[in-house]
Amino acid sequence: MMKRTFAFFFIGLIGQVSAQESLIDTVFIDNQFGKVSKTAKTTNLDSDRILENSTSLSDLLRFQSNIYIKENGRGATSSPSFRGTTASQTAFVWNGININSIFLGQGDINNMNPLSYENVGIKFGGGSVIYGSGAIGGSIHLNNIIDFNRGFKGTLFSEYGSFGTSNSVAQAKFSNENFSFNLNINHSRSENDYEVPQRKFVNRNGEYQNTSFNLGVAYKINPNNEFYWQSQLYDSGQHYPIFEESQTRTKYQVQTFRSLAGWKLHSGKSRNNFKLAYLEDNFQYFGDINKTKTSGGIGKQYIIKNDFDLLVSKNSSFNLVTEYQYNEAEGFGSGIKTPKRNLGSFSLLYRNSQSEKFYWELGAKQEIVEDYKSPFLFSASGKYSVDNWYQATLNISRNFRAPTFNDLYWQPGGDPALKPETSNQIEMSHNFSYRDFKLGITPYYMHIVDEIVWNQVTPTIWSPKNIKKVDSYGLETNLSFDKSFGKHHIFSNLSYTYSQSIDLEIKKQMMYVPLHRANININYQYSFIGFFIQTMYNGKTYVDENEKKSLKDYMILNSGITAKLSSKFQLGFKVNNMTNQIYQTVDYYFMPQRNYAVNLKLNF
Structure with a gap:
């Protein structure tokens, strides 16, 4: 009954919209990211920045963002x-769809190859009203781009580095006035x-490989009526490092x-973006690489999502985002x-720009989730521009994380009565501009309640x-x-987080x-020669709760x-690591x- 109700609701929304308004030539499928960027702190890493750290998404985020990355040795979890x-x-x-695992409730960055995407966006702070469960500290956006009127473009990129490492991507794009095609195939291994002789450490059994096939197609029936399809097929294998040759080798x-x-x-005053998505994650853990799998699972998500935006006046709009999901999984070992789960959500946002200097928005969200009570969520934000030299933004929100299938159903130990984590947070950004300089300062505060923690209850059983x-x-x-200036271009960025x-x-x-x-990033370009420096400092980090x-x-x-x-x-x-530092991100x-890498890029 719930599925039918949502289906009729979405069909009704679509029927209200006609086609009269032009599309821009380059768009993200995630149309909300540009809207939240008006008041939230965001970062965009384009394809050139991605290629500077093409080895992994871990390296890209570690050296080009404020995010702390925990990595169990290079290329591992x-x-x-x-x-x-x-x-x-x-x-x-x-592309606008939350893809956190329905088992773990998180994502393994090293199972997301950055070469699959043309843009990696980063949003700091809570975003559960739009992006759902898990968007408490922030969100990482893996974006593909739809182009029109760009003709044909092909790219080959290949990199070879220390420790027998190779990263390669082949991409072909074609678009005319009505049709867009994008094919991306990449492989890393x-x-x-590697060794750290000063600590008598060898990364034994640390090999990995992954391959990704990405296809995007879009077609305009007329200037205001567009269909698109984006798909991804990914296959990877990670071996888990061992400390002694006598240990059993494992893999994932x-x-x-x-x-x-x-x-x-599109119509004169309304826009509608209707999405159907299917996500499938299949994983296997091998306690001995020479034997059959020890544990694993397959998770499937069927998603219907609709984003309806109505301009009610010259300066204000209502945005209704509705979503229905059906999740099912099968575990092994x-x-x-x-387990199965039905869930739906309704988000309503109001946006207003009363003048060129002042912009504000309000948001509210209610989830309807099978088997547990979900919290009411809200958001409020505003931006005030004193002049070109100073802008201030304020964000207040309530966010959540839903219990996952592992939290609820793992046996023995899972607890079906778990409540969602909730957080209340506030942040205020101050942005200054002077000539070629920009300075941003963002203090924040967050209070998290009912955080889900797994505790040991017997020598062999853990429970959340x-x-x-x-x-x-x-x-x-x-x-x-x-x-x-002239043939010179300099870009530098310094960020600090407490x-x-x-x-x-x-x-x-x-x-x-x-x-x-x-983090410090410096890029200098003179004529055909480019040079970059990346510096990352990480302070003392505790690895136990005491x-x-x-x-x-x-x-x-x-x-x-x-x-x-x-x-x-x-x-x-x-x-990489020019000064030969010895360091760990995980104990x-x-x-x-x-270590070193050399790369070649061909455009045609």
Whole structure:
């Protein structure tokens, strides 16, 4: 009955919309990201920036954002931490669709190849009203782009580096006035057998490989009526590092399929974006790589989502976002059998720009979720421009994370009575501009209630409970300089983050939350020669809940040079960890010391 109600509701919305308004030539499928960027702190990393850290999404985010990345050795399991929150409190969004695992409630960054995307967006702060469960600390947006009227463009990129590492991508794009086609095939692999002799560490059994096939198609029936389809097929294998040759070698395999079909319609005062999506995640863990799988599972999500925007006056609009999901899974070796879940949501947003200087919006969301009570969510934000030199934005929101299938049904230990995590947060950004300089300062505060924590109840059984309350607060700053003169172009960016995340039960800093973090990125281009430097500092990080053990602070320096020998041919060379630092992002697992990579890019 619930499925039929939602189906009729979406059909009714579509029937209200006719086609009269022109589309722009380049658009994100995630049409909400541009709207939230008006008041939220966001970062966009385009294809050129992605190629500077093409090895993994972990490297890209570690060196080009404020996010702390935990990685169990290079290429192994990796997860992000926004503003002192956990990996489960980060939403991964693929073309506007939340793709967090329905088993774990999070995403493994090293199972998301950055070469599959033309843009990686980062949104800081809560976004559950639009992006759903997990969008507490922030969200990472993996975007594909639809182009029209661009003709044919082909790109080949290949990189070879230390430890038998290779990263390659082949992309072909074609578009005319009404049709757009985008094909992307990429592959990454590495023996990953690096050593840290000073610590007698060898990354044994650390090899990995992944392949991704991405296809996007769009067609305009007329200037205001567009169909699109984006799909992704991903296959990967990760071996988990061992510390001694005598240990049993293990591995983890993942196969992912994502398909998204959409229909955009426009009229003079209304816009509608209707999406149908199917997501499938299949994973297997092998406790011994020479034997059959030990555990695994397959998760399937069927999603209907509609985004209706109505301009009610010259300066104001209502935006209704409705979504229905049907989730089902099948576990192996975990006690999880065949859980199923129906859920739906209604989000209503009102946006108003009363003048060129003042913009504000209000949002509210209610979820209807089978088997547990979901919270009422809200958001409020505003932006005020004093002049060209200063803007201030304010964001207040309530966000949540829903219990996952592992939280609810893992046997023994799962608890079907778990409540969702909720958070209340506030942030205020101050943005200054002077000539070629821009400065942003963002203090924030977040209070998280009913955080889900797995506790050991017997020597062999762990169980989740809603017990923790956490206060996270801090300051994010960003200073950039961008200038072109003659054949020269300089872009530099300095960011610093101070993060306190306190477990209110024991009054201690949360694990794996560095107090201090800083990034410096400098890009210089002269004629056909380009040069870049990346510096990342990470402060002391506690690895236990009692602040008795910590990882030492470290500073990592990367640099690279590119030569555009023609409009179709580019060579590059990169040195990672130039100063040969010894460092860890997770206890026991060391990261590589100095290593090298050379790359070739062809455009045709």
